[in-house]
Amino acid sequence: MNMKKFFLLFLSSILIVSCSKSPEKLKSESDKLFNQAIDYYDRGYLNQAAELFEKVVEIETTLGGIQRRANSCVYLGLINYQLSDFYQSMDFYQKALKDFQSQNDKRSELLVLNNIAGIHSLLGEYEEAIKIYSDVIGKSLIFADKESEAIASINLGDVYQEIWDFEKAFDYFNKAYDSYEVIGDVKGKIFTLNKIGELFIASKNFPNAIKSFDMAFEIINRNGINYLNQEIYNNIGLIYFYQNQISKAKEFFEASWKLKTTSESNQLILIAIKNNLGDCEYQSGSYSKAIEHYKEALSLSEQSYLKFLSPILQLKIGKSYEKLYFINHNESDKKLAERFYQFAVNRFEENRDDENLLKALTSFSSFYTRIGEKKKALKYYERIGDIDLNLNLKTDDHLKVFALKPDFDFNFLQTLIEEHKFNEAYGLIHFQKTKNLLEYFLRFRDFSFLNTDRKEILQNLKREILALNTYQNILRQELSLPSSQRIKEKYKIASKFCDEKSAKVKKYLESLSEKYSFLKPLVKRTDLVDLLSDDSKIFVEFYPGEENLFYFIIGRKGIFARTLKSDIVSLKFNSNILLKNFDQFSYDDIVNFSKDNLSWIIDDLYKEIEQKYPSAKEITFLINGSDLDFVTYLIFSKKLNGFLRNKYSVSFSFILNKISTEGQIKNFAVLKNAQLSDLRNLKSQHEQLVSKEKSTIKKPDIRIGLRDETKSEKVEGTIVNKNFDAIFISDELIMNEETPELIYFQSSGDKSTSSTKVVERFYLTDLLRTNPKFIILKNFNIEERLAYLRFLSLFELVQPVRFIFPITKKGQEISQNFLYNYKERVENKNQSEASLIFLKMIEENQKENLKSSLVWISFTN
Structure with a gap:
């Protein structure tokens, strides 16, 4: 907390x-x-x-x-x-x-x-x-x-x-530093520089984090004091760990540990250092040494008031013993792995730590899957269904000093598929994807781009979840203590408010699920097939595991799943080769490479669709951030002697959703240079439909010496005067992994970091207010699919939108854009003319064969 x-x-x-x-x-x-x-x-x-x-x-x-x-x-x-x-x-x-x-x-x-x-x-x-x-x-x-x-x-x-606004956080930390400098508060300056460094770690700006910590050390050395030394060394270790420089990270964690006799140590930092040393050994494959460090951290945790951290360490010890078992095939390692997994599950359950309990149960079930004990794997999977949904909008301040955090392990999907529990297997994937989507969406500061009833539900839901998260953390900490160490009144109050807030969260979730049918599985057990309404439409999702490739087919006739034995490393390598060389490959190159290396995937899928879903005419591939996202469209099938698009209408989506975006396109717009303009009147640059102020980049703070990157304030009160059916986005999408509030578009050629240059931004929240049915992203970069996954998923909770994603192919004089699902070729046109022709083509042929074809549009620069 x-x-x-x-x-x-x-x-x-x-x-x-x-x-x-x-x-x-x-x-x-x-x-x-x-x-x-x-x-x-x-x-x-x-x-x-x-x-x-x-x-x-x-x-x-x-x-x-x-x-x-x-x-x-x-x-x-x-x-x-x-x-x-x-x-x-x-x-x-x-x-x-x-x-x-x-x-x-x-x-x-x-x-x-x-x-x-x-x-x-x-x-x-x-x-x-x-x-x-x-x-x-x-x-x-x-x-x-x-x-x-x-x-x-x-x-x-x-x-x-x-609230994930790191730029403003940095500004106020800088102001605090100035104030502490005026009053001569040395510890205040060190404290602030450490917070700035931690802020940069959270934003993955590691060079500036190091600068901040170096400045703190200068003050420490100059004044001859030992203040926050351990925390700073630990933070630097985390930076190197996140950059996969494990040996260097280990040096800083060890240096931090050695300071325990000379610095003002606290319980959390000592536990974190030992944990992080264990994480370094685990990543290096030294599992016995990892266990030694984890057990020392566990001992420190058990002697402190931070006992809620103990099951996290027990889970890591279990994973380490499992690794040793598969190396040495020693039965005692297997028994110890089983024992510590059980400890972790029991403690998480006692502490009512549902989120980590869910992760521990997936690890335990996957452990039994890997050692071939299906019955036990199913036994612990079944306990997953008893866990209530836990939406979490707050970062854990305790775990931020840990290198490796608890995570899910879905390898037990293999057991569920072998037992023909297809609905249960895919239900878990859908549940987790939907939960992650809702948590990210709720990071908007407000929901003014939605209609009134949805806006109010989401605002109320967010308020109650945030309060609930606070009380859950307090209750978890109290429950982890022996009854003699608990503060009874605190426990009673936290329990009371947890129950009250949980009831309100459930009520708002139920209201929200009436607006968005794909959210219903978050509220109650639902057969996912009930979310579909058309036998001609099926959904397909590929899910790479550690050793196998899973895929699911979801249609009105039911859910089917397959496990394909494959070399996952080779599969990812070939997928990335196809994507990264796309701008160099000709059409024949794509056919030949995919036929030689990846055809077996689509051949197997096509066979199952033919047999089990003969009425299917449309395939929607569900993306999830894996290396196979979007690749399936480019794989040539030997069995079909063509691409899937030659027989089916092929599209992509983030989540299972039956909402359609078919309809007339009456007006068009282009987003260029952070200005949204009517496409038909683009030549008249004076007719702008967006009223925006310009955001001026601030000059670097030379004294602090940390603001090296382009910086700009979000313009408040941007007004969009008109809705559009289709929008062509020429500008570059600038993602923010932490919050959708700060996603924006800017001119793709504007890379300057000059302190005097004016930078214009068009924020996602303004785009959402235009309620488009179609969006074409000219500068879509398929190699950044994880970022785009976040972006695309947001529209599931706003309005149905059909996206068209070009993969940019650059020549010497023109930029060629490969567009999914359409076939005609438009050449030698400027950007706006080509876009208008293309959008008209969409309008005229939405329900015709263009969906299963290609179009190449060559835009002149």
Whole structure:
């Protein structure tokens, strides 16, 4: 749980005002109770302290002692915060705030506002938190209170990082650094530089992360202090680990561990370092050494209040023993693997950690599949169906310092397919894909591009999920402790709010599933075939495992699945050869290469379709980020003596969905240079349909020396005046893997990072408001299919859109674009003329044979 900086208002800096008219006895009683309450609080007796502070508030209200009453309310806010009763905590802070404002106590007012904003953030009420933190920063400037400004800037940066807006997070961390530098707070500067480095790690900007950590070390060495050394060394180790420089990562993790006697160590960092050393050994294939480190980390976890991390380590130990078993074929390794897998499953279940429990069960089932024990594999698979959906919109601040996080292992699909449990096997894939889609979609800051009823459902769903995630993390931590170590009141409150929030999340999900049928399996067990309505349409999804290739055919007649024994490494290699050389291959090259290396895949698929789905006329390939995405369209079938498109209408989608996009195309638009214009009037550059301000790139902050990349603020209030049936996108898609809010388009030729150049962006949220039926992406780069997978999936929750994806083939004078599903060739036309011809062709021939053919369009530069 991301804990904001909360501050206690110490009495040494506050004047205690008593009412001269109050009885002396009440004054003396208030003094006694107040001091006793502080003593209870300092010793951790929270309930006893709360009772006394409440009595003090009553007495001071009678006496008119505003300052002490306010201070008591702050203590009550802190107590309720520690007990996880955040709404009660907020009430007490609001009372304290009112009193401090009446006393014109500006510093105390700012600190209490920080605490209030922190609770809003913790509950996922980010817009409220941003507003209050911004207010604190503004008032801090007026009052010249640099410390309050730094605190609010750090916390506001944290909020922006939580909502994946890394640019704004960086800005506010920089402001905090400036404030700490003004007041000469050395530790504050080191703390901020470490946060900036962690921000760059999260955004995968590793060079700038290293720069930030180097600056922190300069300050540490110059001042001769040991502050956050271990954390910084660990963070640098993570950078090298993520870049697959395992030996170098290991050096930094070891250096971090050696500092445990000289630095201010905390339990989490010690557990993380040992875990990360284990991860290095695991990645290097030294499984025995990995086990040693994992067991040391496990021992540290069990001795701490972070016992909820223990099953994660037990799961890793189980995986390591399994690896040893397949190397040495020692039965004791197999038994130890089984034992630790069981430990992990039991502990996750006890802690109500459903997300990690699901991952552990897939690992356990896959382990039994790999050792040939089908009955046990099925036994643990069946427990998966009992786990409720858990949507998670918050990053785990504890796991961010771990190199390897728990993940799914779907190799047990082989067992389900062998047992003809096709619906169950594909249901799990559909469930996980749909869950990931919804979690990513919910990272939009608002949903104003949707109609009112869907917007309200999604806003309410997001609010309740964020609050639920907070209480789930608290409950998980409490349940992981022995009952003697739990704070009973905290456990009770977290349980209560988990139940309340879960019920609300379920209600909003049910409402949402009525709008989007493919979400129904998230709410209740549903036969996926019920999502389909036409015998002529089938869906196909290829799913590469570690050793086998699985594929699924989904149609009205049912779900069928096959396991193809194959060399997965060779399969991925040949798929990538076909894609990466596409701009060099002629049509005959594509035929010959795919016939020689990949034809067997489509031959097997075609045989099963012919036998089991003879009425099929349309095939929709479901993409999932694997190396086979889009490749299936380019594979020549020996059995068919052609491509699948020669017999079927072939298209691609992200999810199983029966919504059709057929319909008339009455108007067209082109998105070029971040401007959306009517295609018919493109020659008239003055007739623009989008009102946008220009975003100016800020100059690098030379003193901090970290802002090296192009930077631009999102333009607020962009207005799109018209809806279009079809849009041709000439600009380059700039993806954001963390949040769809910051996906945008910009001119494909605009790569400048000049500090004086104006960069225009057209954001995805503005595109969504135009409600297009067809989108053509001219600059689609198939090698970046994971990014495009994210992009394409979003439209499943907005409106049905048929995408047409060119794979760019560049010549000396022209750019040729290979477009799926269409056949005619349009040459020697400029971009807008070719686009208009092409879109007219779509309009005139939507339901004809063009769907199963090709078109090459050559655009002049």
